């Protein structure tokens with residue numbers, strides 16, 4: 343991080359924003375004016391979603407707030423797409439190009455946290471927005487509305503805001519991609535909350551999340567153990583085999599599990615036990631292979647313990663096929679908009695939060711104000727998977743990170759939950775909205791750029807590509823958080 347910081351400072355010094363050519367038609371119009379005058383609207387909206395803190399596929403209030411806001415600005419909204427009640431597609435304008443923007447709004451279990459500079463749950467154990475999806479959804483919607491204001495002035499083109507539920511493990515976009523929601527979209531713009539501003543050109547990891555449920559025979563563990571067949575034994579035998587397997591998998595593979603049901607009492611032979619697994623690798627072909635090997639191990643464990651096993655893929659995500667040309671357009675606009683600057687009140691809040699986190703180096707507070715150069719090494723992005731990966735294989739997509747959190751943690755932490763629900767988060771998303779708007783503007787006004795984006799996508803993906811979802815034909819797991 344420290345190295346990144348130094349590189350970024352030196353590069354920013356080389357390219358001061360004042361030296362850039364200013365295109366007034368692009369930077370001063372109804373779109374940018376709308377964003378400049380809408381801080382209060384989106385500050386209130388992101389804070390509301392922060393307080394709703396709804397888990398994946400249960401984001402009824404959050405998705406409705408965003409969808410109805412878009413409707414009030416003239417968007418046509420289709421709710422409940424892909425068989426998911428909290429998924430929606432909001433469209434505005436007509437003709438091409440069609441620009442898609444992704445929005446997420448699900449919270450994380452157990453991340454409840456008040457918007458204060460120290461660790462304090464609002465309700466211990468309750469969900470919270472530890473990944474900033476309250477900001478992700480709101481910032482994307484703000485950008486889409488700004489684009490619609492510009493399109494309304496007689497410009498040709500369509501903007502589609504995709505309301506994508508359950509990014510955290512539920513894989514909403516995998517189902518939306520499979521059901522064709524993104525068909526006909528010429529370019530997709532995606533962003534994610536972070537502590538820095540950068541364009542993400544990491545392919546990340548493909549992953550699949552599998553649920554294995556073993557069924558045995560219940561019995562008194564002491565007076566009649568011979569009558570029982572332990573489902574927990576099966577889980578343990580299965581885990582043992584999977585841990586042996588780690589030595590014989592391709593480099594860069596990640597396998598992790600959690601026993602989500604291991605029985606209820608030691609004196610009862612467990613008749614049901616369940617374990618959740620993630621398999622990850624840069625290549626989805628490897629992930630597919632790991633999944634097949636795991637199925638065999640699970641069957642072996644069941645056979646050896648006299649139990650039976652059921653399994654299902656809960657979510658499955660492709661690695662990202664990033665579009666370099668689109669990334670360049672995003673980068674130019676991210677640099678033009680610049681980073682986030684705290685006012686005095688926000689800075690004191692941030693300093694207090696750093697202290698509460700045991701961080702003494704206050705120079706980290708410079709990070710949100712900077713824009714990292716394209717292609718910067720950002721190791722944390724290499725190990726992540728996202729359901730955006732699926733989308734990148736059906737439409738040219740580029741992603742960026744927007745600085746919306748105090749840099750006092752590394753993800754899914756109380757510091758992010760807290761600072762993301764303050765004006766620090768709102769400042770970040772107003773920048774994000776502008777980057778989205780300016781990038782869409784470039785794509786609407788430059789057929790040449792659009793053609794280059796498309797040509798790169800066709801060349802990288804190959805002509806005969808057919809999207810085969812890692813989730814197969816199963817229905818969306820709408821109850822995975824219940």
Ligand SMILES: [Zn+2]
Pocket residue numbers: 473474475509534
């Ligand atoms: Zn996230």
